[in-house]
Amino acid sequence: MDKTFIIQEYRKSPDYVKSPFRYAGGKFYALKHIMPFIDCIPHDEYREPFVGGGSVFFAKKKVKYNWINDLETELIKVYQAFSDKNIVNQISSRLVNEVATRQRFNEVKDWQPTSALDEIYRTYYINRTSYCGIINKPAWGYKEKKSSPPSNWRKFLLDIYPKLQGVTISNMDFSEVIAAPKQGKDVLLYLDPPYFKADQKRAYTKPFELEDHIRLAEQLRHTDYYFCLSYDDVEEVKELYSWAYIHQKSWLYNTANKKGEARTMGKELVITNYKVKTNSLFVAI
């Protein structure tokens, strides 16, 4: 990857939509730092193996081939359902009279859905009202006046539906998504794995262990595709990616930490296998 790409200040894409999810480790607050590294790469195929709440996927311009993936099965079922007009209509009409209260949260949490539609509804309700959007062993986390009320949730679904059309949505290990042969001419991967050190044990169903960080780095070292990777700024990650281009950043992020604080200012890394340089108007990379 010898070419140098010119990085520009972040501008919202014409098809920008806000993620409908609340998500631990979500990158909504980091878009202005991450998107310039993505927007500077010409590509007709985009893959996001750790999509989570999808802040970057929903923000970026859709290209010819798009593939989002996550190991979290319940979350991926919701993405798949939200790409279906019929389901979106049914869920959105049920949301008309929905309320976000602790009592309703407990009721939904203890509910045993008997249909696929009910299951999707339950997962989405829990995501919107739990602490940090955590679906797995959720705790009440909705804050009156601060959190988005149920009346907005319907709009989220209607807004994202067009963006999900034609997108491949899968539930597998990241390695399969990186290894798959390309369909387009130029593939760009954006990867946002669980942090190396952040205290996110509660956030995801399956732990991401040291060996997972190592196999990710090994696979990325040998990929022919362009990649942009975001990580916490720790020595171990810098060592794992000493062969790549490493950019240091600071941004606010949502995490599920021990102190119960939902948002923390963190030192972060954006790592790429391509060189970038700024134009003279944009000096903040």
Ligand SMILES: C[S@@+](CC[C@H](N)C(=O)[O-])C[C@H]1O[C@@H](n2cnc3c(N)ncnc32)[C@H](O)[C@@H]1O
């Ligand atoms: C930091 S979060 C991604 C957040 C996302 N960028 C956003 O803006 O919401 C990391 C994601 O990796 C997923 N994950 C963990 N292990 C995985 C694996 N082996 N393969 C694919 N996804 C995995 C988790 O379920 C989680 O959704």
